Amino acid sequence: MKIAHIAPPWIAIPPKNYGGTEIVIYNLVEEQVAQGHDVTLFAPGDARTSAKQVSFFPKSMIEEGIPWAAHLKAFYHMYKSFEQIKASDFDIVHTHLSSSSDMYIFPLSAHLVTPHVTTLHSCFPFDRVREWTGEADKYYMEWAPLVPVVAISESAMEAVPYDLNFVGVVHHGVPMETFRPLDVQRSDFFVWLGRFMPEKGPHLAIEAARKAGVPLTLAGIVDPHLPESINYFEESIKPHIDGDQVKYIGPVNMEQKIGLLSQARGFLNPIDWNEPFGMVMIESMALGCPVISFPRGAAPEIVVHRKTGFLVHDVEEMAQFIPRIEEINPEDTRTYVEKNFSVRAMANKYTRVYKRVIARSKEAGVHKYEEKRQGKPIITSSPAVAPPSVPDYIKTILPVQVPYLRGQVARAKMKVEPGP
DSSP: EEEEEEEOOOOOSOOOSSOOHHHHHHHHHHHHHHHTOOEEEEOTTOOOOEEEEEOOOOTTTTTTTTOOOHHHHHHHHHHHHHHHHHTTTTTTEEEEOGGGGGGGGGHHHHTOOOOOEEESSSOOOSEEEEEEEGGGGGGGGEEEEEEESSSSSHHHHHOOOOEEEEEEEEEOOBTTTOOOOOOOOSSSEEEEEEEOOGOOOOHHHHHHHHHHHOEEEEEEOOOOOHHHHHHHHHIGGGGGGSSSSSSOOOOOOOHHHHHHHHHSOOOOOOOOOOOSHHHHHHHHTTOOOOOEEEEOHHHHHHBBBTTTTTOOOOOOHHHHHHGGGGOOOOOHHHHHHHHSSBBHHHHHHHHHHHHHHHHHHHHHHHHHHHHHHHTTTOOOOOOOOOSSSSSSTTTTTEEETTTOOOOOOOEEEEOOOOOO
16 A cells, blocks of 8 residues: 655654654554555654655754744645645555644645545644634634544544544554563662653652652653743652652653663553543553553553553552552563554554545545536435444444542443454
């Protein structure tokens, strides 16, 4: 299959440190190339990829010091990408909606002849700058229903306030060959890893670790472009770093992340928002490091309570479950990720989505031809562009009981799909 990926131009692929969407794109592209697909990546020139690459400027925009609110160069990247795609013969175009400037995908792709799909990586609203939120999202709904969309979790799909054209749910995956636990003995510390923002909950991880009397290692990035990230770290995190019970080791690259999670007893994830997915949870579990998480967002779809970790509803309960982390078998945790959240599983699911979108595009083309030939609309039992209520590659939806949740949805959905 001839596939074009248009990556957001802000962060390098793969990212040097933090970049959830970018590492997903990198992993997916590498796996698709490995599976024999003809893949072209439209991304700034500092991307590293096994695919063919098309770039319109040499460096990713954050690397150039461009602030997130400055969209002109991002629009140029998007427009030029679609311009070249229109002159090419790709089977499918895959775009990625992650930040505000990616909303240009909708008007640029709504009437694209080439079959296309976009993955929704983040949450609405996208018309926002720091504390300010606008209303422009609703204007883009003029084009959005024409674009097939993939959600990265059931939770993320249900949270969308607009009637998007969802064609399926595909969870992220990790390359299991890369995420192999190191042959080292587990240490006594727990770890928190991510971007320092209040909703990511590192201050709550510190509180839980103190209550449980265990050491905690913090790793991640303080975003220099976001004053709220800087202020939060300085005021709510730094005063608790004592180099003994609470350590901060700074941002970590892939090798350092694997080493850290291979040694940690467990990963603490006290998120304070409905995160659409949570890559670090599956990375941790792939390395045999169990996760203790609040049941927000997609966490109940990722963590199996008492099998790959624990789902807890507050800091007190997190502290109570920390001493029970040895109840989780690291090998079972890794096996579960390999079956459900490997990059191979993700790529195979996307291939099935691509084939369905391509088939619908051909069907729509036949209808347009017949309408033109007969001079009147062709009435079908179901619109050619409308997705079924449940993707056909999902065999069943089974309820997963989470009986201890309070104030949360007490049931999560788990998709049972055929193997590759």
